[in-house]
Amino acid sequence: MDLSEINFAVLVASLIVASTPLVLAALGELIAEKAGVLNLGVEGMMIIGAVSGFIVGVETGSAYVGIIAAAVAGALLSLLFSFIILIMQANQVASGLALTIFGLGIAALMGHPYTGIKSPQISTISIPILNEIPILGTMFFQHDLVVYLSLISVLTVWYFLTRTRAGLILRSVGEDHNVAHSLGYRVKTIRFLAITFGGAMAGVGGGYLSLVRVPQWTEGMTAGAGWIALALVVFSGWRPFRLLVGAYIFGGITILQLNLQAIGVNINIAVLSMAPYLATILALVVISMSRFRGNRGAPGCLGTSFVKTT
Amino acid sequence: MFKLIPRENVSPVLSLLGPLFSVGFTMLIGGVLFYFLGVDPFAAIKMIFWDPLMSETFSTYSIPQIFIKGAPLILIALGLSVGFKANVWNIGAEGQYIMGAIFGASFALSLYPLESIFIFPTMVLMGILGGSLWSMIPALLKVKLNVNEILVSLMLVYVAEQILALASLGFLRNPDGAGFPGSRNLSQYSSASNSELIVGTGIHLGVLLSLLMVVFFYVLLFRHSLGFKIKLLGNSPKASGFSGDNPNKLIFLCLTLSGSLAGLAGIMEVAGPAGQINIDFNVGYGFTAIIVAFLGRLNPIGIFFAGIVMALTYVGGELTQFMLNLPAAAIQVFQGMLLFFLLSFDLFVHYKIKLKGNK
Secondary structure (H helix, E strand, C coil): CCHHHCCHHHHHHHHHHHHHHHHHHHHHHHHHHHCCCCCCCHHHHHHHHHHHHHHHHHHHCCHHHHHHHHHHHHHHHHHHHHHHHHHCCCCHHHHHHHHHHHHHHHHHHHHHHHCCCCCCCCCEEECCCHHHCCCHHHHHCEEEHHHHHHHHHHHHHHHHHHHCHHHHHHHHHHHCHHHHHHCCCCHHHHHHHHHHHHHHHHHHHHHHHHHHHCCCCCCCCCCCHHHHHHHHHHHCCCCHHHHHHHHHHHHHHHHHHHHHHHCCCCCCHHHHHHHHHHHHHHHHHHHHHCCCCCCCCCCCCCCCCCCCCC | CEEEEECCCCCHHHHHHHHHHHHHHHHHHHHHHHHHCCCCHHHHHHHHHCHHHHCHHHHHHHHHHHHHHHHHHHHHHHHHHHHHHCCCCCCCHHHHHHHHHHHHHHHHHHHCCCCCCCHHHHHHHHHHHHHHHHHHHHHHHHHHHCCCHHHHHHHHHHHHHHHHHHHHHHHCCCCCCCCCCCCCCHHHCCCCCCCCCCCCCCCCHHHHHHHHHHHHHHHHHHCCHHHHHHHHHHHCHHHHHHCCCCHHHHHHHHHHHHHHHHHHHHHHHHHCCCCCCCCCCCCCHHHHHHHHHHHCCCCHHHHHHHHHHHHHHHHHHHHHHHHCCCCCHHHHHHHHHHHHHHHHHHHHHHEEEEECCCC
């Protein structure tokens, strides 16, 4: 084993790429949860995004068109969830699970003819001047558009939630839907928009996975990324910047374990592959143990359905 | 527009009709899907739901197969349903199923080639233990630290899958297997083999146990105070607290009970139909069982029928895959759709719908 084979700057750059799908999907779920909706279908929406993005990307030859298609596909699948929980008043936990099972099935069906094909390249956009800073340049300023977009979205979501009136309304709907309703806000419309945004973001996350991160289509390729995104939301205490940090720590563990596998470290591959999942559990435990910040930030009405009574 | 009025009592008729309508709708929309996949929808639906039961060519093989595939689904779903009633969401049954199989098989294979009548029962107990220990991780974390059991139990599925790979390629690999992955075949080890009860059908002890468990859970839920306490916890956690029940004990019990049953299903499968521990041992029964639990309306008798229907889609699905070239994933879509329709239909069970406007 030779640890010096691992280039630190490249490692951080690939960590950011590995974390980007998680940042996107978790950010979408954060908005949905802030509006009081627990959507356990992130995995399903991600994989639909992954397969649709890949197919459109391959057919059009443009990764960007693929990413847009991924967003549309994720949002479309989330419509199904919106319909079931907002109109049919179904249990959110069960409906989210259904969405995941359904999404995985549909994706496998759609993606079958595309297994083993190479995806179109996405171009790296180097930010002038900044990218020439030694080490830091390689780490942060030579990425593709989606990475920059993910960072901008973190900032936008933070600004939206904490600094705008619309964000305040969204949070009030998640905190207490009856109060929000009596103040005249349209609880269901707001939740619908939040779910759709969550779907689109999960879709883009999935599309990034199949078009850039891997880049290939294989059945079940999300491998729990959607669930990890859900865990990240809890870990972040429903705060965008902590979510970003969490995702990067997580991406770091994934990349480190892949690098250790690559340089042939003397640990079984199966044991290394467990690392991301064990890390997720550990993160959830740590966050629950620090009681004073643990569940603070969890929306009051998370996971409950709203029925208009008056 | 429409207005929803909550029903005072859940309508028993609609509650029964829901699953039936859902299966019907799934056939309809599934047929459309099959049409777009270039498969004759009528032939496909007939082959999934009718041929395994009625066709002379297939039924002698498929009818026992329905029970064999139904057994793990029913066992796991029974355990899950108890938790679901209490709002305790174990969705990692797939992992507990794997760990049950690994625990039990490891015990039996460590004694190979010793023959003794004690091996089989101990192996089954070890299987149950394996599943329950694996479910105890989310249970303890939930009870002691209030960690979300949904996420922990699910993460542990991926961990269990890696342990399965470790076992098949490493510590359980058949030393006489010419280097191929996979353990010794338990069916060739008579003390540990879960052999068929009726010759030529493949019906094994697990099928019998799944039927016995339906009765056991029926008694537990409807004739025992524990069943009442669990339902109370789910419907009204506050009332449950006032009546002096310890919610943590109930949550712990729900999770470990479902883990034990998943473990039982796992050991029955590995010692019976599967025969050996291998990388592809788990086929998603733990996830499909979630659908079975809901399709059966979280009622043991309902779960029995739901397990049979779901097993039918598996057996029929294999048939269509073989005869009509329908992709395997189509059946998964089919099952997902079924759950959607079920959950949607619950609206009519819990609410009356009135047209607004003309008061």
